[in-house]
Amino acid sequence: MKSDLLFYVVSARKWPSLTIEGHFVPEELKEKGKISLVEPQQVNTYLNEHFSGRKNLFLLIIDITRMEKRPKKQDGHFILEHSIPVDAILDKIRLDSSKEGFFDIQIEQN
8 A cells, every 4th residue: 555654854943944834845946946855664764874973863754645735756755846735744853863873664555
């Protein structure tokens, strides 16, 4: 079964300043013109490759069915060239790496 949920990681401290007029506009979009979103099975790898040792992060759970402009799959990742409507963000879960600097997140899919 295909999941309609994708994930994004952002600094919890920066979150308020990146939410503008009902849209989440991450620095990645401003700098690169695109946002890379990950599927549930990629979350641990993504966290450990890009955020090892980090604390005070939010894992955003994004429902792509709530988005007018959907991300496109490209080179194994989902790419979005627009901001994310806040209404499409179902939840944000606060994360800290372990003492060893790693993440081990379990995501169950129904």
